[in-house]
Amino acid sequence: MPDKSKKVLLFSTAYLPHIGGAELAIKETTDRLPNIEFDLITAKLKRGLPDFEKIGNINVYRIGAGNKIFDKPLLPNLGFLKAISLHKKKRYDLIHGIMASQGSAAGYLFKFFYPRVPFILTLQEGDLVRNSPFDKFWQRRIIKKADAITAISGYLVEFAKRYNKKAPVHIVPNGVDPNKFQISKSKSQINSKFQNPNQKTIITVSRLVRKNGVDILIKAVKKLTTYNLQLTTLIIGEGKERKKLEKLARKLGVAEKVRFLGSIPNEKIPEHLVGADIFVRPSRSEGLGTAFLEAMAVGLPLIGTPVGGITDFLKDQETGLFCEPDNPDDLAEKINRLLTDENLRANLIKNGRKLIEKKYSWDTIAEQMRIVYEKNINRHSGI
Secondary structure: OOOOOEEEEEEEOOOOOOOOHHHHHHHHHHHHOOOEEEEEEEEEOOOOOOEEEEEEEEEEEEEEEHHHHHHHHHHHHHHHHHHHHHHHHOOOOOOEEEOHHHHHHHHHHHHHHHOOEEEEEEOOOHHHHHHHHHHHHHHHHHHHHOOEEEEEEEEHHHHHHHHOOOOOOOEOOOOOOOOOOOOOOOOHHHOOOOOOOOOOEEEEEEOOOOHOOHHHHHHHHHHHHHOOOOOEEEEEEOOOHHHHHHHHHOOOOHHHEEEEOOOOHHHHHHHHHHOOOOEEEEOOOHHHHHHHHHHHHHHEEEEOOOHHHHHHHOOOOEEEEEEOOOHHHHHHHEEEEEEEEOHHHHHHHHHHHHHHHHEEEHHHHHHHHHHHHHHHHHHHHHH
């Protein structure tokens, strides 16, 4: 195991307090690797954030003026210069880029100047193929430059192998803390102004962007009005499509059945999940989908689409149900089935929790990441 003298420099386009699956994975993994010293270079993105702070087991260095428009495109060059400065003082044993985006582009440039320092890349993105030509320019070069690649799903493993046929590629998924997300309360015990114990509750936790298919969920809610069900649908998350989705709900006459709760702190998510009856995300693409895993952990049956990394954990009629992409009628039928078939619900809940405990615990994932670090540090040091 690397001792405290081993130093790892992380590159991430965004980091806390900006929160997403990738940022959460960094925090949860590094907190469980106390024998490694971590530094992280990221874009500031928001005014008022400090240029440096210690978060958990990471020294965080923020680059830029706190403006999303400028900080991201400047991060490859400014982050690279910061990395050079830090390396002269600390002599890193390994660098690790999180996602093939602007942050990892700084790591890509660093690798040219220090080719003997191993470069690990983690792929988290669910919509790599939809990136702009500029993003794809960086994406492919970053992937080709990596000495080793971790990917959060089999789907992303195959994507990585398409552009880098020499680097070893490992599946290291995102995960869940089973102690935080657990089956601990019945719906009748939940005290929430958003959930009515006399109604069935559908919930999704999603960025409000096209790839997550929230528009399909709203259309399915419209279809469900023809069923004999009392339903509430909760949508947790923010994104550029929020106004468009709210307009769609009004247009379809289901605005009173769909509640947009906006962004909610991660630590508050479990209390909303445990009061619901079904988790739904009809994604058009997905790297993995940490929100699915969190819902599984608290005992919610899942409905998702057979796209991207979802197929790694969702097995139809075993750990969840598949619905057809872009098909609100099929989604409505699957929701109705889960609300009326108690035996199916019970089996999905039991199997889902078992899978979380076996494969998707953060403790397990941190150990997998430690082994990847150790192998690459030793291989490049000649051990």
